Amino acid sequence: MRVTLREGIRRVLFEEMQKNQEMIMMGEAFYYTGSLFSKVITPKFHLTYGKERILECPVAENGIIGIAFGAALAGMTVVPEIWAADFLLCVGNEIVNDIPKWRYQHRYREPIHMVIRAPMGLFSAGGGGPEHSQCTEAWLHNSPGLTIVAPSTVKDAMGLLRASLKCGDPVIFLEHRQVYDVEEEVEDTYFETELGKGRIVREGKDITIVAWGMMALRASGAADILKAEGIQAEVIDPRTIKPMDYQIILESVKKTGRLLVAEESPRTGSIAGEIMTRVAESGTGARMARLTMPDLPYHYIPEYEASTVPSEKEIAAKARELLGMA
Numbered sequence: 001m002r003v004t005l006r007e008g009i010r011r012v013l014f015e016e017m018q019k020n021q022e023m024i025m026m027g028e029a030f031y032y033t034g035s036l037f038s039k040v041i042t043p044k045f046h047l048t049y050g051k052e053r054i055l056e057c058p059v060a061e062n063g064i065i066g067i068a069f070g071a072a073l074a075g076m077t078v079v080p081e082i083w084a085a086d087f088l089l090c091v092g093n094e095i096v097n098d099i100p101k102w103r104y105q106h107r108y109r110e111p112i113h114m115v116i117r118a119p120m121g122l123f124s125a126g127g128g129g130p131e132h133s134q135c136t137e138a139w140l141h142n143s144p145g146l147t148i149v150a151p152s153t154v155k156d157a158m159g160l161l162r163a164s165l166k167c168g169d170p171v172i173f174l175e176h177r178q179v180y181d182v183e184e185e186v187e188d189t190y191f192e193t194e195l196g197k198g199r200i201v202r203e204g205k206d207i208t209i210v211a212w213g214m215m216a217l218r219a220s221g222a223a224d225i226l227k228a229e230g231i232q233a234e235v236i237d238p239r240t241i242k243p244m245d246y247q248i249i250l251e252s253v254k255k256t257g258r259l260l261v262a263e264e265s266p267r268t269g270s271i272a273g274e275i276m277t278r279v280a281e282s283g284t285g286a287r288m289a290r291l292t293m294p295d296l297p298y299h300y301i302p303e304y305e306a307s308t309v310p311s312e313k314e315i316a317a318k319a320r321e322l323l324g325m326a
Contacts, residue, residue: 006180008158010040026055027081037119061090077113085120085136099170100145111168121176126302133298135264137241138271147171148241152216154184159193176213198245204232207258215262222315258322259288262315267292291318
């Protein structure tokens, strides 16, 4: 059966709610819109599990995450959704100072089953502007204690979500808006994907391209362009931003001798910079480059907004440059 990433996430949440009577979900405008941007939650959730387990919340991110964390500490499995990943900053103290440090500060040994879902990234039609379109993983990956997931395929989203619900540590589950409607054949609805393990999307010998979320799809498109020119690009999707599977990247770079990281985020403080640093420290001697957004906010005008995010053609052009073929 072919399902979209949105449908896959919906299916996992519905099935896990059925299995786990101690699991609850909460978010804004669930009942009327299925949450404004993700549209994952349907009336069937309310009809099946009731208002005691599907909590309709006001536009108050601090309240949502505060209640969710308290419930998780009480032993429940909690899946709060924030309308847009940008608004995770509204809960910055809880997400950076409290939740990931709780074990360290309080010698807390029990599992914390809490998965915070948030749509992120460029809208398909554009126009989200500087406060609703940002990819936030680079802000968050400097917080020890958080697991950060950013899937690019249906199967990865489903498998990683199941693993996130059971891992016992707080997870930020980032869902890119432009992959919600990606379709994939899914035969078995129950499977888990190990957190912290990357995936080789396609093999190649000339250059390694690392990307996640929407950029993983664009990296694959760029690899198609390069293939037509006789260039074999190896595309790697880390899938989990933290912990990052650096080993799979290092092994690929040792083979290809070149690394390009494509990221939908401003250049300064990017995850791409961290990946390149780790590769440089490994002593591979590889040629490396990153292709990111400029250090500018997203624009409101869709054409301007789209021009700041690396495209398939731009990724392919940067790869040629690394190969000395520009």
